[in-house]
Amino acid sequence: MTSILEGSAIIKINWKRNLLIAWLGTFFTAASISLVMPFMPLYVEKLGVRGSAVEIFAGLSVAVSALASGLVAPLWGKLADQKGRRVMMVRASVVMTFTMGALAFVPNVWWLLVMRLLNGLFAGYIPNSTALIASQVPREKSGYALGTLSTGMVAGVLIGPSIGGFLAQAVGMENVFLITGAVLLLVTLLTIFFVKEDFTPVEKHDLLPTKEVFARVSNRQILLGLFITSFILQLTVQSIAPILTLYIRELNGHTGNVMMISGFIVSSVGLSAMMSSGILGRIGDKIGSHRLIIIGLVYSFLIYLPMAFVKTPLQLGILRFMLGFGSGALMPSVNSLLSKITPPEGISRIFSFNQMFTNFGQVAGPLLGSAIAGYISYRAVFLTTSCFVLFNLIWSLFNFRKLLGVRDIAS
Numbered sequence: 001m002t003s004i005l006e007g008s009a010i011i012k013i014n015w016k017r018n019l020l021i022a023w024l025g026t027f028f029t030a031a032s033i034s035l036v037m038p039f040m041p042l043y044v045e046k047l048g049v050r051g052s053a054v055e056i057f058a059g060l061s062v063a064v065s066a067l068a069s070g071l072v073a074p075l076w077g078k079l080a081d082q083k084g085r086r087v088m089m090v091r092a093s094v095v096m097t098f099t100m101g102a103l104a105f106v107p108n109v110w111w112l113l114v115m116r117l118l119n120g121l122f123a124g125y126i127p128n129s130t131a132l133i134a135s136q137v138p139r140e141k142s143g144y145a146l147g148t149l150s151t152g153m154v155a156g157v158l159i160g161p162s163i164g165g166f167l168a169q170a171v172g173m174e175n176v177f178l179i180t181g182a183v184l185l186l187v188t189l190l191t192i193f194f195v196k197e198d199f200t201p202v203e204k205h206d207l208l209p210t211k212e213v214f215a216r217v218s219n220r221q222i223l224l225g226l227f228i229t230s231f232i233l234q235l236t237v238q239s240i241a242p243i244l245t246l247y248i249r250e251l252n253g254h255t256g257n258v259m260m261i262s263g264f265i266v267s268s269v270g271l272s273a274m275m276s277s278g279i280l281g282r283i284g285d286k287i288g289s290h291r292l293i294i295i296g297l298v299y300s301f302l303i304y305l306p307m308a309f310v311k312t313p314l315q316l317g318i319l320r321f322m323l324g325f326g327s328g329a330l331m332p333s334v335n336s337l338l339s340k341i342t343p344p345e346g347i348s349r350i351f352s353f354n355q356m357f358t359n360f361g362q363v364a365g366p367l368l369g370s371a372i373a374g375y376i377s378y379r380a381v382f383l384t385t386s387c388f389v390l391f392n393l394i395w396s397l398f399n400f401r402k403l404l405g406v407r408d409i410a411s
Contacts, residue, residue: 013196015136019145021194022129023152025093025187029125030156032100032180035164037062043173047109057109061116063363068120070359074210076124077131077352082207084199085132085348086191088124093188095122101181104174125187126153127355131348132197134339142339143289147281147332151274154327158270202345213346222290222341222409223350225399226334229293231357231364232392233330236304236385237269238365239372247378248313265317272324273331280325281332288407289333289340290400296329297393304389308382337409 036043041058049057080088099119106112130149137145167176208216217223245262252258284292303323310316334354342350372381403409 013136013198015133015138015145018136018195018197019133019149021190022089022133023149025089025191026126026129026149026152027156028183028187029093029096030153031160031163032096032156032184033065034157034160035167035180036103036176037161037164039164039168039173039176042168044109044112046173047106047112049109057113059366061112063366064113065116065120065123066359066362068117069123070356070363072121073124073127073352073356073359074349075352077127077349077355078207078210080124080128080131080348080352081213081346082202082204084197084201085128085135086195086197086199088128088348089132089191089195090188092123092125092128093184093191095119096125097181097184097188100184101178104177104181124352124355127351128348130335131351132195134335134351135344135347136198139340140285143281143284143292143332143336144278145281146335146339147277147279147284147328150281150331150335151277154270154274154277154331158267158274162267208343208345210346210349213343213349216343216346217350218341219409222337222399225395226337227354227357228395229297229330229334229392230354231361232388233327233334234358234361235365235368236300236388237327238362239369239381239385240365241266242366242370243373243378243381246373247381248316250378251310251313251316261313261317265313265320268317268321269324269327272321273327274324276325276328277332280329281336284329284333284336286407288409289336290396290403290409291407292329292333293337293396294393294400294404296326296333297389297396299329300326301386301389301393304382304386308379308386340409 040061041054044057044061045054076088076092096119099115099122102115103112106115130146133145133149134142164176167179171179214220214223244266245258248262248265249258252261280292280296300323303319303326307316307319310319335351338350338354339347368384369381372384400409
């Protein structure tokens with residue numbers, strides 16, 4: 001805990017309390033995004049869309065938000081370095097409160113896309129909360145803190161669809177959007193009243209240029225490698241999402257409750273990642289986050305490859321559950337390394353660029369998976385994702401080749 005002066009008042013900064021509030025905010029933000037997924041096609045249909053256009057507009061409603069968020073992330077990152085991360089967290093949660101709540105009142109599918117676009121353009125709660133914690137946590141605990149924070153996002157993504165499907169059936173789709181808006185309002189209030197930041201706003205002419213921020217990064221080759229790792233991590237996870245249920249149906253001989261089985265298998269990877277991120281973050285602090293990235297990539301490759309050759313949904317489910325431990329190693333390690341090689345005055349911009357690569361992976365993944373499954377086969381999707389992970393492993397080994405003998409990459 002540290003103390004700072006703001007005017008005549010002394011403000012105590014407790015990074016552990018900030019971590020707790022940021023975790024709650026990250027959880028609710030991620031849940032609010034994912035909980036609309038199960039019924040979005042039905043809502044598009046309710047707005048008057050028919051036939052094959054339903055799938056197109058449902059896909060667009062997801063993709064347009066992620067793409068817009070990725071494109072504007074560097075802009076919000078620059079403002080966060082100028083105005084503070086807490087301000088940007090409040091800004092994002094306020095706008096999301098209105099855009100998510102307004103979805104209950106859209107008259108047609110075009111207004112739905114407009115609201116989803118605005119939701120993406122003004123997003124940024126998760127990367128700014130990550131940058132806030134990264135700037136406050138003691139260096140030797142960064143892996144643990146950022147690993148713990150990442151479990152909030154994973155838990156939100158994991159639990160959100162189940163909550164969304166249940167609420168849509170219980171209270172109606174429009175009311176789900178209103179409930180989501182109310183939850184995001186709670187996130188806004190928690191952030192305003194409980195998150196503290198030691199930050200002095202910087203005048204625009206005094207702000208370190210983005211080009212100079214990158215110039216001050218201790219190792220730009222490693223920085224690019226971390227961006228690529230974030231991109232490939234999302235690309236490989238999301239490329240499987242559109243075809244997983246169909247693959248399970250094929251493995252199950254087109255019999256049984258495919259939706260229930262699919263739900264369990266989809267949830268399993270998030271569950272194991274949520275269970276392991278904090279623990280693996282601590283391990284990364286002890287052995288070196290760059291070493292943990294290598295271990296995580298080797299492990300992920302060895303898990304992805306057999307998925308192309310499984311014979312039953314049970315085998316696939318076990319492998320998907322095991323895959324989550326690889327994700328649990330990679331997510332906190334990337335964030336921890338970013339915080340260590342980045343100058344403090346540019347940390348929000350670096351994390352925003354990482355978020356941009358993450359979002360682009362979320363957009364490209366489903367497109368890649370659907371195309372490969374359509375033109376080749378479901379099994380080919382898993383072989384392709386294995387190749388991407390292998391490429392990432394080789395690149396990372398090349399980047400870290402001179403640093404594998406040291407624990408602290410910044411030393």
